[in-house]
Amino acid sequence: MPKGRYTKTILPLLIIGGTTAIISGGLAILYSVQRSSIYTPNNPEGSRKHVPKPSEYGMPYIPAILTTQDNVKIRIYVCKRHTDDEASSRPTVLMFHGNGGNMGDRLPIAERFYKDFKCNVVMVSYRGYGRSEGTPTEKGLCLDAKAALEYIRQDEILRYTKLIVYGQALGGAVAIDLIAKNEGKIDILILENTFLSIPKILPKIFPNFKFLCSEIWPSEQNIKKIKTIPILFLSGKKDEIIPQHHMKTLFDLTQTNSGKEWVEFSEGSHLDTVLQPNYFHYVDQFLQKHIIGWKVWNYFYHFMNSVRLDVWSSDDLDDSRSYNSFIGNNYSEMDQLKRRHTNTVQTQKEGFEHFEPVELDENGKTQKPARLPTTKLQVIKAFYEEYYDIILPLFFTFLSFWTRFYLISLSDIVLWDEAHFGKFASHYIKQEFYFDVHPPLGKMIVALAGLFAGYDGGFDFSSGTKYPENVNYTVMRMFLASFGAWLVPLAYATAIELDFSQHAVILVALMVLLDTAYICISRFILLDSMLLFFTFTTVYFMVKFHNQRHDPFSADWWLWLILTGVSIGCVSSIKWVGLFATALVGLYTIEDLWDKFGDLSIPKSIYLKHWIARIICLIILPILIYMLSFSIHFLILVNSGPGDAQMSSLFQAGLHGNDFSENPLEVAYGSKVTIKNMGYGGGLLHSHVQTYPEGSEQQQVTCYHHKDSNNDWIVKKPREAQKNDNDTEVEFVVHGDTIRLLHSITGRNLHSHQVPAPVTKSQLEVSGYGNETLGDVNDYWVIEVVDDMYTKSNRIRSLTTRIRFRHNLLGCYLRAANTILPQWGFKQIEVTCDKNNNPGDSFTHWNIERHWNDKLPSGGKSYYKSKFLHDFWHLNVAMYTTNNALVPDPDKEDILASTPRQWPLVEVGLRMCSWADEVVKFYLLGNPIVWWSGTASLVIFVFVLLYYLIRRQRKYKDFSPAQWDHFLYVGKVCGIGWLLHYLPFCIMGRVTYLHHYFPALYFSILMAAFMLDHFTVSCKPKTKNIIFGTFYSLIIIVFWYFKDLAFGINYPASELKNRKWLSTWNIAD
Structure with missing residues (x-):
């Protein structure tokens, strides 16, 4: 071997390997001898041999x-x-x-x-x-x-x-x-x-x-x-x-x-x-x-x-x-x-000649060595008592996986929202861009489940259709069900960290394990098992971090703080409901920092470090994780797909398979175009034959996020300046031109007048009016160039030129600000004419997205690329806008929807599929004992807290300071956690479903165990066993009674009439 190769390659490897071996060996020695350093039984010398006797005293x-x-x-x-x-x-x-x-x-x-x-x-x-x-x-x-x-x-x-x-x-x-x-x-x-x-x-x-x-x-x-x-x-x-x-x-x-x-x-x-x-x-x-x-x-x-x-x-x-x-x-x-x-431990065997064992007679008057029980039952009991902290969580984990996997392939049809999330997995596998109201992390995990199952992305996941043989839906369901299975050990561990008694820890685990709603929602190709998993981890990591509060900046302190940040980043990247868990961590952090602010023993520099640590771990880190999920989302979805229209024109131009390369480069009169609003979440300028129900009652003009021919407009000159259509001369549109936009399908002109907009009354209505020959000066718009990304020409170019449309007579600007129209407007975005001239308002900025003109050549392939931060923000605004548009339709009955008022007392269930006799049916319904006891405990806690507050005001001392702090701490985690996950649904306008309550349910479960633990703390062990045993039995019995609702009803629903405890449950109707 050449010397140079040896010195450059082999020798460094030998040095590194030798050093690593020495360090590893040294650490191994330290690890092995630590017991002899911790325990010093021969200090002072002779302590192993000379043991004074009580008789000497x-x-x-x-x-x-x-x-x-x-x-x-x-x-x-x-x-x-x-x-x-x-x-x-x-x-x-x-x-x-x-x-x-x-x-x-x-x-x-x-x-x-x-x-x-x-x-x-x-x-x-x-x-x-x-x-x-x-x-x-x-x-x-x-x-x-x-x-x-x-x-x-x-x-x-x-x-x-x-x-x-x-x-x-x-x-x-x-x-x-x-x-x-x-x-x-x-x-x-x-x-x-x-x-x-x-x-x-x-x-x-x-x-x-x-x-x-x-x-x-x-x-x-x-x-x-x-x-x-x-x-x-x-x-x-x-x-x-x-x-x-x-x-x-x-x-x-x-x-x-x-x-x-x-x-x-x-x-x-x-x-x-x-x-x-x-x-x-x-x-x-x-x-x-x-x-x-x-x-x-x-x-x-x-x-x-x-x-x-x-x-x-x-x-x-x-x-x-x-x-x-x-x-x-x-x-x-x-x-x-x-x-x-x-001092090292003396391990040599010592003599026992002066310490003779003593035997007991049959009456036990003389002592003999006490021995542990030797019968099988006693041995098992002794083994359990020694290792219960390992046996119990393993037992519950096993049962959790069993309940989530049992008969998971019984139904071979696409159920409920599997139609959505399975389809999104297909888009990832085919790398087609799509749009959805939820962040992408959960759906990427669904796609990972598909890859794990060997799915090729070719199935369309139409609701109610049978899975083909080449789609291993069982593996996909099991992959996602594993997230639901981990809820039980997480709940068990969280209860331990909250200092619940062993009885209460078991109760928490049992309630999560045997809630039929948790079981059912975890068994399908949905996002909810992942949302619940990261909600549970967020609570667990936060509580673990809280328990390190006496040892700030230690390795464990940093570990649980960082994991809390990672978890809230993940839960927020599954669904925005995860932001409620983030809010819980935020409120805890604010209170913690406020308490430290009042502790004058903490140096200012240390207090500043507490702030910096939390800003980095609980704000910056979750944001980076959330953004990373979108970055990976964009990296995967490189092909044009059904969600293109939700994104900016420049972003779409960077997708493979789009036809933007056919666009003529510069817009001329007579060109047919689609016009994209450049505000975040902006759509395409759109019109359809339906008219406004009030105001001018003229044809509606909206912004729409789906591509169809109703988005097409023809650029025309004012009628008095219009030349013969047969003129072969091409005249380009430039900054300052007065134009008329003619709707391609209906022939109406883009029009505005002194009529208030249908929703934003401070602005003017924009409508479709007249036709090619009929109209007035309210059809004319002055086109203004804001800027162009790649040229200083005053011509209007496809994709890259930002333009504004100023009404020629009224001076107002065409604007679409993500305001959603009512149902008569098909929940599309309102388009108005804004009387305020604000050049920086991106909602008044537009660009030409698609462009057709037979008189102009194609512009060729564009290599323009939009910036990630712009795309990230644009997509999030579009998600927010679309999510807000998901409001109940008063003219349409939705048997799946429910109201938050119905959730805490499990007054409603949800059919997840067809209810025909020959179909395997699933009914999303919680275990009534779990839900009712959870809700009752929340109410009871309020009264108990009020009772103790009154007594404290009267100077009664029911708790030590540490006990009172712990009582409040657990109450705040459970109570505020429940409120944060429940109240927002009471005030939001969007349509709601039963599964929206599932994260809040977890906090009510913790509260139920906490309250029962609190009331039985002074009970005798036998009494406590009876009380908790009663709850355990009720939960198990009721679960067994309703288990088919989660595992699958493969018989006529009419046989479930006895299980219809409430009239609002449409189990057998």
């Missing part, structure tokens, strides 16, 4: 061995009161120790609970700590805690006692995780100097490798799940290991309705907070508040004899050798932080 105990679910043996100390009666009447404290040392080092603390508070005490030695087997991991420690809890709840005495969980540092994270999963089995939580999560404390260990973290301990998420347990926070202000803001943030995030208290020790460090004055005094006061009949035996005796129970110093613990030694050994190190977090 005068406490009777039982050393027990527990076998965890993953078959690891861990050690625990069980210190019961002296008699069974006393033990059963006193609380039990379950203690989880911190990272360094072992459970024996915390015996001085256990001694206080046992001797002074007269509690039973259970101490846990995690796997890999002390003499327990195994290696510490997050999942493993959680299993250890669960095994200890099961031990207590199976013990014949301890199972009846109040259970207090006490966690220090790492033990606090273990305790929070345990209670989040077992809230009904625990009564009180006490936390000391714990952390938000491992990634958020890792900068003190691996500042630049936070992304490698596999041990999470997400206490900041788990603590929000604790709703009914009182929590005491004991925080050392001088904690040098875990910054105090971790504890403060956890306190703020706590939403328990049973009370929380914050105690700060100004001199407390990480290890000696427990030694601070009044530490156990605050614990005592807290327990007195939350345990009925709590008495600290001998407390007053000790107090009266001046025994300082409220000041626990090292002098009071002269015999507490292990704890003092543990503290002393740690403080003796010069770099405590490094010591705590960089």
Whole structure:
């Protein structure tokens, strides 16, 4: 190999590959050793071998061995009161120790609970700590805690006692995780100097490798799940290991309705907070508040004899050798932080000769190792309880795909709006330009589904026709149904992020899963499944971003902010209904920035960064995505098609297959032309034989977006200047000429007079009047050149010359401003004569689009190209104008249309196809239980909010500040989200259909679960199970009763009479 080739090609590749391998290997090593850096069971040295015993502190105990679910043996100390009666009447404290040392080092603390508070005490030695087997991991420690809890709840005495969980540092994270999963089995939580999560404390260990973290301990998420347990926070202000803001943030995030208290020790460090004055005094006061009949035996005796129970110093613990030694050994190190977090785990198997297992007799009087249930049912239950956070969403996702795919090919005819969107897919595949009122992203995805199914674009998707064998409509439907299937896991995840209880999370998922309307709309070639999908993602990403508010500008904060922007860009690019979801994000952002504006602790530079981040991610990014969808739309549709007339003449000239190359270049008298309005969304100057019903009652003149012969006009001179038609001389039209425009089909002249326009009364009517021989001076127009894109000639050229038509007598200008005529005008655009002379008004600008003149040669192929931004804006204005024209026709009954008033209580359904007996029929109707409960919850929330506002004004405190903020936050997301997606349809004039309510329905579903969760938060677990179970059952039963409406009715509709619960449902009529 030549040396030059080696040095230029091979050597750089070797360097890059070697460097990549080294970096990857280094990162892999960091990833693999992080557990030994996070967990330090052999700090201080010898902690794996020397484990002090409770007997050294005068406490009777039982050393027990527990076998965890993953078959690891861990050690625990069980210190019961002296008699069974006393033990059963006193609380039990379950203690989880911190990272360094072992459970024996915390015996001085256990001694206080046992001797002074007269509690039973259970101490846990995690796997890999002390003499327990195994290696510490997050999942493993959680299993250890669960095994200890099961031990207590199976013990014949301890199972009846109040259970207090006490966690220090790492033990606090273990305790929070345990209670989040077992809230009904625990009564009180006490936390000391714990952390938000491992990634958020890792900068003190691996500042630049936070992304490698596999041990999470997400206490900041788990603590929000604790709703009914009182929590005491004991925080050392001088904690040098875990910054105090971790504890403060956890306190703020706590939403328990049973009370929380914050105690700060100004001199407390990480290890000696427990030694601070009044530490156990605050614990005592807290327990007195939350345990009925709590008495600290001998407390007053000790107090009266001046025994300082409220000041626990090292002098009071002269015999507490292990704890003092543990503290002393740690403080003796010069770099405590490094010591705590960089010692490796001692994984060698330790001897157990001094820690013998204890066997239980048949009466359970002597303890033996507690083991998890071994029957099949118990094993399944235990497995579910451990992995329910994975099993449940997977289960719901499976059911969601099943309900969306089941019998999806049952009907082999083109149903409802499949006729539209399937046809648009054909245009994309054939690259033909078309026009529609919706943005292009959803329809491009439909085309992608067609390509995925092998569709060639040759089917016309006529409504009611049978799909040919070469159109795999099943795959196309399944492709789009997958968007609808993802709604359920998205709803499930959103409910979790909104801090709903597990019951409420299941309710949300079940309501979305089994709503027959959601199922039905997702199973066909429509845009709605995609619209709903991106609506759901927008809400989910926004809520995820909200949950990162305490960690601004972190990687997760940026991730969810960016994804929120991407999602609102996508949802707005499917249908403009997506703008309502965008408005929800906008209102949330405004409120968030307003709150930060009032926070004087935020520096101005940081506040400015918040603004910049949101402008970039929530405004610029969505706009770019929206524009990108149109850019791709234009890049694909390069051939002339049925939608050409909606676009500017210059844009059409750039499409392949148009006949603009046949245009003579310059316009002459006698030329037949079509005249295009150059305002955004402008149409072609048009006339037809119908007359105005009022005013002059002359022939209508309009602007029209479809090409036909009624758009053709002949350029004539004024009658008195007109030469013989047989004259072969060509005379070109130039700036300043007075002309007459004769309608080619009807022979009427373009005319204006002192009659108000039919809609815009401040302007004058334009009509078709007279004929070739009959007319007056009101038929004459002066042509004015505004400019030409490519020449300074005063002649009028096809496509490129912008012109205005000024009425010769009245001085007004021909104008078409996208004002829609009533039904008598066929919803076409009103044409007027504007008395205001505004040269910059693009709605008074026109150009010659098509041009025929046998006396002139063709101009040849044009290479003119319009600008993207102009085309983008022009198309959007045309979409807006056409959309506004979709208003109900009072003279025509539309059995498919409905009014917003009918939606919330599901008073109406929608037939999606023919209702003949031999046809497979589909009826778009919501699950009544889902819709009614959603609507009821919205009304109930208003009254509940009013109730709480009145009580707050009267100084009643029903919530802590954090709970009140959360109540308002969820209420605003659900309530305002519903209003934004519902109210606009109440005020807009366009025709509306049932499926327009589907995005709003989602917010009512969230509100229903939120309200039920709110009212049952204080219920006993059994009561709560009954209430939610009733709702689950009703939803399932009603779904099963109406399922055929979504999956297909392949029998006569007359058999559905019993399912007609409301007279307005035209199921069987």
